Amino acid sequence: xxxxxxxxxxxxxxxxxxxxxxxxxxxxxxxxxxxxxxxxxxxxxxxxxxxxxxxxxxxxxxxxxxxxxxxxxxxxxxxxxxxxxxxxxxxxxxxxxxxxxxxxxxxxxxxxxxxxxxxxxxxxxxxxxxxxxxxxxxxxxxxxxxxxxxxxxxxxxxxxxxxxxxxxxxxxxxxxxxxxxxxxxxxxxxxxxxxxxxxxxxxxxxxxxxxxxxxxxxxxxxxxxxxxxxxxxxxxxxxxxxxxxxxxxxxxxxxxxxxxxxxxxxxxxxxxxxxxxxxxxxxxxxxx
Numbered sequence: 619x620x621x622x623x624x625x626x627x628x629x630x631x632x633x634x635x636x637x638x639x640x641x642x643x644x645x646x647x648x649x650x651x652x653x654x655x656x657x658x659x660x661x662x663x664x665x666x667x668x669x670x671x672x673x674x675x676x677x678x679x680x681x682x683x684x685x686x687x688x689x690x691x692x693x694x695x696x697x698x699x700x701x702x703x704x705x706x707x708x709x710x711x712x713x714x715x716x717x718x719x720x721x722x723x724x725x726x727x728x729x730x731x732x733x734x735x736x737x738x739x740x741x742x743x744x745x746x747x748x749x750x751x752x753x754x755x756x757x758x759x760x761x762x763x764x765x766x767x768x769x770x771x772x773x774x775x776x777x778x779x780x781x782x783x784x785x786x787x788x789x790x791x792x793x794x795x796x797x798x799x800x801x802x803x804x805x806x807x808x809x810x811x812x813x814x815x816x817x818x819x820x821x822x823x824x825x826x827x828x829x830x831x832x833x834x835x836x837x838x839x840x841x842x843x844x845x846x847x848x849x850x851x852x853x854x855x856x857x858x859x860x861x862x863x864x865x866x867x868x869x870x871x872x873x874x875x876x877x878x879x880x881x882x883x884x885x886x887x888x889x890x891x892x893x894x895x896x897x898x899x900x901x902x903x904x905x906x
Contacts, residue, residue, distance in 0.1 A: 648781060692734035693717055695777065704751070723896060726751070729887035734765070734778060741767045741775045748843050749782070750850060750886045759784065760847060762838065794832045797822040801829070802837065802844060809848040810871035813841060850885060853878075857894045866890065 629644065631637045641649050694713045702710045705721040713721055718730035737744060744765040751759050765780040792798075801818050818841060819829045833841050849870045856866045867878035867890075883889050888896065 647783065650779075691717055692731060692738055692778070694721075701782075726887050734780075737765050737767055737778050738775050741769075743767070744780075748839070748846065748885060750854070751782070792832075792836045794822070794824075795836055797824070798829075798832055798836050801833075801841070805841065805844050806848050809845060809852065810869070812871075813845050815841065846881070846885065850882065853882065853890065854886075854893070857890055858897060863890045863894075 629640060629646070631640055637649070693715050694717075697710050697713045699710060702708070702713055705713060707713060707721070717727070718734060719727035721727065722730055733744070736742070744763060747763045749761055749763050751761060761782045761784050763780065763782045765778050767775045768777045768779055770776045801822050804818070804821060805813070815826050815829070819826045822829055822832075824832065830840055833839060833844070837844065839847065849872075853866055853870045856869060857863075861869075863879075864875045867875045870878065872878035872881075879889055882893070886893060
């Protein structure tokens with residue numbers, strides 16, 4: 619199974635009733651189910667779990683969307699409340715039938731829609747893509763995005779399922795946490811320097827393979843993703859100022875301005891200049 623191959627702990631159950639009880643008891647990171655289920659349909663199952671989260675004051679941990687294939691468009695067929703709130707909507711139904719370009723800030727939405735169309739057209743997966751999203755109120759937020767094409771009985775791609783999971787807090791109870799935390803602090807304090815995996819592994823008294831494995835377990839990121847996140851966190855803060863983009867690149871550890879621009883756009887979806895323009899236009903709109 620794909621999720622198990624990616625290192626996830628998977629609990630499979632035969633029917634929706636058992637699945638609902640297990641999800642309430644185990645509080646998993648994600649629940650995946652079919653729409654057509656015996657006893658209760660998938661929509662009812664998800665609603666039941668969301669009601670439990672609300673009663674227990676438990677925040678949803680993932681944003682889930684099913685995108686259908688409508689001619690040349692990729693339109694939402696099913697979403698959860700988290701995604702609706704991220705798009706500034708109170709009702710999930712406000713997103714149904716729309717594309718990402720319709721509901722996200724225009725420059726970001728255009729990138730997400732193109733990404734959806736490419737997955738539907740080519741049938742490729744998107745696994746653990748580190749992305750920086752600009753949420754309501756111009757607040758940036760990091761997430762890990764996975765997208766999986768959906769096929770009909772003949773094998774034709776008819777849509778996709780996507781999950782964007784907010785980066786979770788580190789598992790501070792893990793036995794290796796203190797050693798790994800020292801490595802993270804070193805990366806954050808020296809992010810302008812290239813990553814030296816041998817040095818980092820030596821600091822944690824681990825092999826490189828162990829370091830990468832424990833990093834993913836405890837921080838849900840690889841060491842290289844931690845470095846990238848740290849650099850781009852610094853970049854987004856500096857782009858609020860009037861510093862030149864070339865100066866921002868240098869201050870964030872990039873000796874090549876074009877490499878900084880490519881990495882920024884691959885992760886955020888827009889160039890540094892476009893990101894700054896979005897921030898300034900949003901700030902101007904709030905003053906009106």
